[in-house]
Amino acid sequence: MTSKTAQWLERSRRKRSDRLAALEDEMERRMPARYARRRPRRVLAGAGAVTLGLLWVDAAVSWVIAPSDTAVIVNLVVLGVLVAVGLPLATQLVALTRGLTAKRARELDERQLTARLRAFATAHRASTVVIAAVLLVTMAADRDGRESQIPGAALFLILFALLVTHIFLPLIVATWQMTDPPIEDDEDRP
Amino acid sequence: MDKETVYNRITVLRAERGVSRRDLAAALGVHYQTVGYLERGEYSPSLHLALRIADYFEVPVEVVFSLKPFPRIGGTP
Secondary structure, three states, rough: OOHHHHHHHHHHHHHHHHHHHHHHHHHHHHHOOHHHHHHHHHHHHHHHHHHHHHHHHHHHHHHHHHOOOOHHHHHHHHHHHHHHHHHHHHHHHHOOOOOOOOHHHHHHOHHHHHHHHHHHHHHHHHHHHHHHHHHHHHHHHHOOHHHHOOOHHHHHHHHHHHHHHHHHHHHHHHHHHHHOOOOOHHHOOO | OOOOEEEOOHHHHHHHHHOOHHHHHHHHHHHHHHHHHHHHOOOOOOHHHHHHHHHHOOOOOHHHHEEOOOOOOOOOO
């Protein structure tokens, strides 16, 4: 690596670090005080899990009734709920965990890295259970052998639900596992 | 109590030197909440971090960390 590239990389890292620090102070300021307690945090994590579950329900509904107008309506309703509820929820989860699952490893300290590893390990186990359950359910549901007809929409929605679960489950688990943050000293407030 | 608990005197040393959590965290290169978790005994640091904390306060590591509870100031020795 040339010295110019190294300098540019270093500058870029410093800028990103400054931006993240400013963002974190802002998130700290805006974070509702209730999330310092475990119960509201877990309610939020539970809401995230229910939203993920909605995607699986959508896939199951499509499997059973697609192609049909009802399936299209169900899909649109779920999509609407995901945009209206899922996106703000995901934003809150990211803010609450301070981007624990999204930041680069060098931007986390050893405690945060341990917490992230724990969240990823639990989410990995949960994803394994979800994939195994999907496998069993599809095997049980597909009884027609070579004659079986699986709606393309259902196949797409199952893969989409798997992808979203894979991305967001660690975030939900990290929120669930969070411990109460320490009370700040007066001089610690930004 | 967890048998792996590591007791520490970070709060006392910090108060004695008039250092805020954020200042200590910046000096150690950790998140300021990590200092809070350390003080509450909810996180036991790696050997490297423990040595850096001791180095920051310019005391031997056993002055900051112990496997047994530290005696209270003014308590019986």
